[in-house]
Amino acid sequence: MEIEAARYDVDVLVCGAGCAGLSAALAAARNGANVLLVEQAGFAGGIITTVGLPYFDGIADLRTHRVVVRGIPLELLVKMDVCPPDVTHFPTHNPTIDNVERFKILADQLLAEQPTLRVLYHTIACEVQLRGDAIADVLIANKGGLSRVSTRIVVDCTGDADIATRAGAPVEKRETLQPMTMHFRIGNVRRTASIRLDCRQALVRAQARGDLPMFYGPGVSFIFAPDEVYIHAIRVPADGSDPEDLTRAEIQGRRDAWTMFECWKREVPGFEDSYFISSGPFIGVRETRRIVGQYVLTEDDVMTTRRFDDAIATGCWDLDQHPNRTTQGAALDHDRIIPEPYDIPYRSLLPRNVANLLVAGRCHSATQLASSSTRVTATAMALGQAAGTAAALAARSGISPQELSGQRVREVLVAQGGGPVEG
Numbered sequence: 001m002e003i004e005a006a007r008y009d010v011d012v013l014v015c016g017a018g019c020a021g022l023s024a025a026l027a028a029a030r031n032g033a034n035v036l037l038v039e040q041a042g043f044a045g046g047i048i049t050t051v052g053l054p055y056f057d058g059i060a061d062l063r064t065h066r067v068v069v070r071g072i073p074l075e076l077l078v079k080m081d082v083c084p085p086d087v088t089h090f091p092t093h094n095p096t097i098d099n100v101e102r103f104k105i106l107a108d109q110l111l112a113e114q115p116t117l118r119v120l121y122h123t124i125a126c127e128v129q130l131r132g133d134a135i136a137d138v139l140i141a142n143k144g145g146l147s148r149v150s151t152r153i154v155v156d157c158t159g160d161a162d163i164a165t166r167a168g169a170p171v172e173k174r175e176t177l178q179p180m181t182m183h184f185r186i187g188n189v190r191r192t193a194s195i196r197l198d199c200r201q202a203l204v205r206a207q208a209r210g211d212l213p214m215f216y217g218p219g220v221s222f223i224f225a226p227d228e229v230y231i232h233a234i235r236v237p238a239d240g241s242d243p244e245d246l247t248r249a250e251i252q253g254r255r256d257a258w259t260m261f262e263c264w265k266r267e268v269p270g271f272e273d274s275y276f277i278s279s280g281p282f283i284g285v286r287e288t289r290r291i292v293g294q295y296v297l298t299e300d301d302v303m304t305t306r307r308f309d310d311a312i313a314t315g316c317w318d319l320d321q322h323p324n325r326t327t328q329g330a331a332l333d334h335d336r337i338i339p340e341p342y343d344i345p346y347r348s349l350l351p352r353n354v355a356n357l358l359v360a361g362r363c364h365s366a367t368q369l370a371s372s373s374t375r376v377t378a379t380a381m382a383l384g385q386a387a388g389t390a391a392a393l394a395a396r397s398g399i400s401p402q403e404l405s406g407q408r409v410r411e412v413l414v415a416q417g418g419g420p421v422e423g
């Protein structure tokens with residue numbers, strides 16, 4: 001099939017407008033690049049808006065609550081009225097936005113402010129065409145059919161390393177992946193002292209009856225309104241990079257959410273007059289493919305706080321690896337393993353074998369355990385900002401991201417208020 005000549009010709013194509021991709025596109029455009037951002041959903045924000053998750057984990061040290069990520073992630077929190085720009089410590093380890101619909105509007109506004117940035121929602125990046133060891137064109141699919149994007153540099157922020165995989169860069173996908181979770185909200189709930197325990201015991205009974213295959217927690221939070229619960233509890237083992245498995249998981253997650261709602265409404269005091277507000281809209285995928293890049297960040301690097309000259313971001317979250325089994329009362333079945341704030345090197349954004357590609361977000365180059373820490377929201381955003389900045393610098397200098405020095409990327413990030421935290 002012949003696909004017409006390039007409909008778009010840009011310096012930087014960012015694939016995926018999630019936590020990493022939103023930051024990458026903003027950073028690339030603010031650094032002067034002509035950018036196209038494509039996103040399969042009808043809005044930006046990734047996990048925040050596709051799953052409804054309001055937490056900015058990774059922005060503050062888990063123990064001291066000191067801010068360790070600034071730049072675009074902090075700017076987003078400031079613009080969501082969570083904190084002032086000069087904040088140094090948060091009252092909790094996980095600052096939370098109060099409305100994910102408002103976050104969609106904020107993302108639209110920030111993207112629209114950039115004159116050299118175009119956005120295509122409802123658009124999936126689906127194939128690449130190589131010239132030598134570089135991506136020449138990316139094919140995108142949307143209501144206009146298939147189109148060709150000619151680009152100098154690609155930033156893969158798909159979460160699943162879709163573009164790196166299509167381009168033939170080495171990737172790894174573990175046999176056992178972390179389970180997926182569908183989040184949901186129930187309204188008109190009366191809060192009682194024992195509500196969390198009552199909800200948990202009802203799920204234990206539902207599982208014993210054979211109505212529920214697996215669950216965790218449940219996390220029952222009244223964060224959006226005093227009579228509304230936001231639930232973290234669904235656990236579906238599946239591979240989000242396999243279209244058939246992803247479909248099965250989406251269907252099962254939705255069914256399990258409804259099963260939980262019905263059993264709480266029937267059995268738990270406070271839920272008598274409740275109603276199901278919404279799920280998703282997408283099931284959340286924690287882990288699929290990661291690139292095996294120029295440097296693979298390890299759990300040893302994380303736990304020993306190894307320093308890197310080309311550090312471009314700081315991580316701080318615990319090793320947060322969800323198991324594929326029921327864990328009552330919590331997400332993990334062991335004590336949290338918490339590192340000191342640690343460096344993430346530029347080379348973990350660089351794939352092997354493909355010259356003009358950067359990869360940011362949960363599919364950057366790290367071992368499974370290290371990435372269970374680097375995958376959280378604010379860290380993914382910081383990686384996205386670094387990748388977008390590097391893409392713009394490389395495009396401006398006419399070199400590849402591989403030829404760009406990580407120290408230079410770090411200097412620019414720091415000069416612009418981001419980059420790794422000192423000390």
Ligand SMILES: Cc1cc2nc3c(=O)[nH]c(=O)nc-3n(C[C@H](O)[C@H](O)[C@H](O)COP(=O)(O)OP(=O)(O)OC[C@H]3O[C@@H](n4cnc5c(N)ncnc54)[C@H](O)[C@@H]3O)c2cc1C
Nearest residue numbers: 016018019020040046047057125158284285361362377380
């Ligand atoms: C259920 C769940 C709960 C979590 N809980 C927390 C938490 O409490 N706190 C926390 O900080 N972190 C949490 N995380 C982790 C964290 O939020 C994610 O790992 C983070 O979103 C990673 O950012 P990302 O940009 O890599 O991926 P995402 O935010 O998922 O963004 C990827 C984007 O790319 C788009 N996309 C994918 N493929 C394509 C394509 N081919 N073409 C175009 N667009 C594409 C997607 O639609 C999406 O918008 C959770 C994750 C999950 C799944």
